Amino acid sequence: MNELTTQLEVRMPAPGVSVIEISGEVTRESDGALADAYQRASDEARTIILAFDKLEYMNSSGIGLLVTLLVRAQRSRQSILACGLTEHYRQIFELTRLDEVISIYETEDAALTAVA
Amino acid sequence: MASLQPTIRRVSLRRPRSAAAPADVAETVTEPVQQATFDDESLALDIAANDPIVAYLESASGAVELATLDLDSPALVELRANGITLVVPLVSNGELIGLLHVGRRRSDQDYSADDRRLLETLAAQAAPAVRVGQLVREQQAEMQARGRLEQELAVAQLIQQNFLPKELPQLAGWQVAAYYGPARTVGGDFYDFIELPDGRYGLVVGDVTDKGIPAAMVMAATRSVLRASAQRLQEPGAVLARVNDNLCPDIPENMFVTCFYGVLDPATGHLLYANAGHNLPLVRSGSESSELRATGMPLGLMPGMNYEECETTIALDATVLLYSDGLVEAHDPAREMFGTARAVEVLAADREAEPLIADLLGALESFGAGHQEQEDDITLVVIQRREAAPSSALADFELDSAPGHEREAMRLVGAALASSGLEPARLERLQTAVAEATMNAMEHGNGYSANRPVRVIVSLSESEAVVRIVDHGGDHAIRAAATPDIEAKLAGLQSPRGWGLFLIEKMVDRVDQHTKGSLHTVELAMLLKGGDDATDDA
Numbered sequence: 005m006n007e008l009t010t011q012l013e014v015r016m017p018a019p020g021v022s023v024i025e026i027s028g029e030v031t032r033e034s035d036g037a038l039a040d041a042y043q044r045a046s047d048e049a050r051t052i053i054l055a056f057d058k059l060e061y062m063n064s065s066g067i068g069l070l071v072t073l074l075v076r077a078q079r080s081r082q083s084i085l086a087c088g089l090t091e092h093y094r095q096i097f098e099l100t101r102l103d104e105v106i107s108i109y110e111t112e113d114a115a116l117t118a119v120a
Numbered sequence: 121m122a123s124l125q126p127t128i129r130r131v132s133l134r135r136p137r138s139a140a141a142p143a144d145v146a147e148t149v150t151e152p153v154q155q156a157t158f159d160d161e162s163l164a165l166d167i168a169a170n171d172p173i174v175a176y177l178e179s180a181s182g183a184v185e186l187a188t189l190d191l192d193s194p195a196l197v198e199l200r201a202n203g204i205t206l207v208v209p210l211v212s213n214g215e216l217i218g219l220l221h222v223g224r225r226r227s228d229q230d231y232s233a234d235d236r237r238l239l240e241t242l243a244a245q246a247a248p249a250v251r252v253g254q255l256v257r258e259q260q261a262e263m264q265a266r267g268r269l270e271q272e273l274a275v276a277q278l279i280q281q282n283f284l285p286k287e288l289p290q291l292a293g294w295q296v297a298a299y300y301g302p303a304r305t306v307g308g309d310f311y312d313f314i315e316l317p318d319g320r321y322g323l324v325v326g327d328v329t330d331k332g333i334p335a336a337m338v339m340a341a342t343r344s345v346l347r348a349s350a351q352r353l354q355e356p357g358a359v360l361a362r363v364n365d366n367l368c369p370d371i372p373e374n375m376f377v378t379c380f381y382g383v384l385d386p387a388t389g390h391l392l393y394a395n396a397g398h399n400l401p402l403v404r405s406g407s408e409s410s411e412l413r414a415t416g417m418p419l420g421l422m423p424g425m426n427y428e429e430c431e432t433t434i435a436l437d438a439t440v441l442l443y444s445d446g447l448v449e450a451h452d453p454a455r456e457m458f459g460t461a462r463a464v465e466v467l468a469a470d471r472e473a474e475p476l477i478a479d480l481l482g483a484l485e486s487f488g489a490g491h492q493e494q495e496d497d498i499t500l501v502v503i504q505r506r507e508a509a510p511s512s513a514l515a516d517f518e519l520d521s522a523p524g525h526e527r528e529a530m531r532l533v534g535a536a537l538a539s540s541g542l543e544p545a546r547l548e549r550l551q552t553a554v555a556e557a558t559m560n561a562m563e564h565g566n567g568y569s570a571n572r573p574v575r576v577i578v579s580l581s582e583s584e585a586v587v588r589i590v591d592h593g594g595d596h597a598i599r600a601a602a603t604p605d606i607e608a609k610l611a612g613l614q615s616p617r618g619w620g621l622f623l624i625e626k627m628v629d630r631v632d633q634h635t636k637g638s639l640h641t642v643e644l645a646m647l648l649k650g651g652d653d654a655t656d657d658a
Contacts, residue, residue, distance in 0.1 A: 061527060
């Protein structure tokens with residue numbers, strides 16, 4: 005069985021902007037790790053970019069986690085961007101209308117340019 | 121044609137009648153035809169039942185040259201003595217019922233392959249008609265004993281029963297049951313199962329307006345033409361159009377035929393159908409009831425009609441009921457009609473095919489239709505899809521119910537359908553739906569119990585890739601509490617979760633659910649030639 009788990013790396017490429025680089029899976033099991041990464045990313049950032057380039061698998065529970073994250077971000081008046089989504093997950097963002105509350109960019113650079 | 125006419129003779133060969141004729145003697149009456157007119161001279165030929173020519177002709181596949189026969193047969197001697205050179209056996213339901221025979225051609229040339237084909241076609245079409253004539257004649261002796269009306273009814277009934285299928289088709293993975301209950305006055309109901317050359321099955325239910333012998337004869341003719349057309353034409357709409365054009369010139373005035381004709385692929389459940397004004401078949405699938413709707417004029421009213429063709433896929437555990445108006449138009453003593461709603465109610469009990477027919481008849485009885493004479497024939501045909509034909513499965517595996525195993529399901533489904541022709545993007549969507557349904561099955565169906573695996577079956581039909589996911593949760597239809605709405609979720613009015621079923625439904629072209637005992641099945645299907653996705657690139 006494939007034992008891919010979630011790996012989350014937090015970077016701050018520009019002042020006030022954090023990137024959470026997501027590798028592997030986003031499922032119910034990612035809950036703690038994602039909440040923790042979000043905490044670290046939000047310390048000094050108003051903008052958080054979720055980089056999905058290394059995403060292997062996200063299921064409906066993972067989408068639920070993203071919504072939870074969005075609720076928190078709204079409360080603390082942060083904006084969330086996404087980049088690096090495959091066509092498939094982009095389509096899922098559209099179907100779930102996540103794309104209406106998360107601005108989607110092709111690449112991390114494009115996202116950074118947009119918020120600069 | 122012209123060269124054949126002078127020597128065509130019309131022959132009918134009577135089958136031995138147990139009472140009226142000695143059991144070992146069959147009798148033929150031959151009426152010679154000259155210059156295409158019948159004269160009074162008739163040749164009677166007796167063929168003993170044990171004459172070897174009977175067995176020979178029953179197994180012959182077409183025209184037989186008498187010169188080539190070497191049989192110790194008195195009948196053969198007599199046929200030759202009458203100048204007959206070629207015979208075509210008339211066979212109905214495996215029995216020799218007569219001979220079409222011709223003498224030498226005027227030109228003295230041999231009969232060509234075309235001539236023989238013409239004679240064979242003529243014989244194939246004449247056989248059912250001759251048989252009907254014989255059945256009528258067989259009843260004539262009793263005509264005087266009983267009242268004429270009673271007798272006619274008996275003949276009609278005899279014709280009717282003679283042309284209903286003797287047995288039900290055996291289809292792997294399907295249950296089939298049928299019932300025909302004639303009214304005292306015998307209507308013109310009929311049903312049929314036609315095995316087609318490509319492994320598909322033609323399903324027929326029809327009803328001739330009018331009653332008695334005329335209706336029975338039109339029914340027999342319709343059935344024969346339909347059978348012949350079904351073998352030649354693929355599309356049910358074209359078949360009905362052909363039957364209609366064939367019936368129109370000959371059907372008695374004020375008579376017409378309603379008829380449903382569907383072509384079922386037993387391997388996939390795909391059903392292509394057309395309807396000439398017959399009662400709409402009912403379908404029960406999961407907890408849904410629906411009708412198989414297609415428009416078309418009844419047969420025999422006017423030539424050149426077109427018949428709308430529709431298609432559906434009969435899902436696992438779904439039931440289709442074909443019926444005649446004798447069911448839904450049965451009256452209770454207060455003249456209220458049984459109606460389709462009551463039939464739908466009976467279907468909703470999700471019974472097996474045979475008990476379902478008993479239930480329908482029971483419901484008619486308790487409705488009160490049984491207290492008076494049955495007004496019309498009642499025909500019921502039930503087909504149920506029970507399981508996938510095993511041969512069609514591309515993959516069939518079990519996964520232990522544990523978190524994360526849904527990814528294995530995705531991987532195996534992906535591998536099974538890699539060369540299916542399904543576009544990669546659509547395969548990925550199907551895989552996402554498979555993962556969601558497998559998670560549901562493991563969690564809600566099997567409660568993550570180690571000894572309750574989830575079974576995944578992947579199959580491919582002409583039109584669809586189908587994945588079935590089976591758990592042990594019994595009747596626990598997956599249902600979202602509410603359609604997820606991102607704004608409601610962000611406003612805290614909905615739980616952030618609850619995306620599973622939404623995703624499944626958005627990802628695939630068709631979702632069905634069925635329960636059979638403790639087994640719950642979710643069926644996910646993706647059209648192979650799709651691309652009409654809900655969302656395109658933004």
